[in-house]
Amino acid sequence: MREKSLISRCPGGQTLMAGFALAAVLCAYCATPCEAASPQGARPTILVARFVLLQTAPADQRYDVAADDRRIALVTSRARTIIARSGAYRVLDRGPKDAAPPYSYMSCHACIWDWAHSRGADYVLVGWVQKESRLILSVGMILLDAQHQTVVKATSTQIRDDTDRMWLAATDYLLKKDILSGAARSGVEVEKFAWRQEVGVFGR
Template identity: 45%
Template sequence: MRGLAALAVMLLIAPCARSAAAATPRLLVTPVELVDLAPPDQRYDQREDAARAAALGQQLHAALARSGRYRVVEKAATPPYRYTDCKACLADWARGQGADVALVTWVQKESRLIVMINMALIDLAHPDRPAAGGSIDLRGDTDATWQAGAAQLLDRTTGVTLTP
């Protein structure tokens, strides 16, 4: 009798588990884009900034994949469009990659002192609606400040914790 009860419970739970997995949105995490706003003669640390942006992108991707809130879509290539140049173009591309939502992060660097991290979570079913997300201004250009800013934005935007 116990075996039949266990089987009945399993038969009832299995469809719920499948529908929960299907309801988990597919998320595309784009590479962190670096927007250097400093005048050309004042641009320094470009290799270091590119490395920080790449590392931050990997950390965001890993944290979101671990969270279980999303099924992270593995992308084949870097987006052919910048979100800041064409939001609709990037949304179309991300949808074509099989995503339901896209997380776009970009870092605006004014100088060694002023760094702004921006994040947008786009609902690809309704890309015309305002994206969730925001911006945070930081003072200091270090790995720690970039991570602290991104951690705050990721938590506010998705409820996911970024751990180094």
């Protein structure tokens, strides 16, 4: 399929952020997802934040602003639908704050945990699309454990076509191949990501 030829997965699930300084700290993940907060046998709950568009192209080369905003809404909706249909999590209503948040979840460390706790969520999925040009884009996602305030999984992929089809293909790929592929196990090491307010994204 064309999607496979145009999507290149990042080695080792690492997040590609061209030009960003990335810092990683290893920590032990001491509880399984279902042990975090949900009753035994119940599906863990998750909030899926609206995806963020990171424009790294020069200002005079930023086109299709309306199309970009529409596609952000499209991939956000797709992520929620795929996660809900997977049966792995119960997707929660995001609440009124998510309609017009007074802050960026991507640049506020504590805000994500406060938001998750206020909604009763065990996990939060945040995602972004980085757009360097119409031909160079990447889509990334991070799954956060709201109870332990750690990163469970992080992944990204590059695409080479600025269309609805490719944005959706990348979203499907990351969710099915990484985010929803198995659960974190007790004792495995995960990387704790540092929030970088100056770029408004998680740095690795």
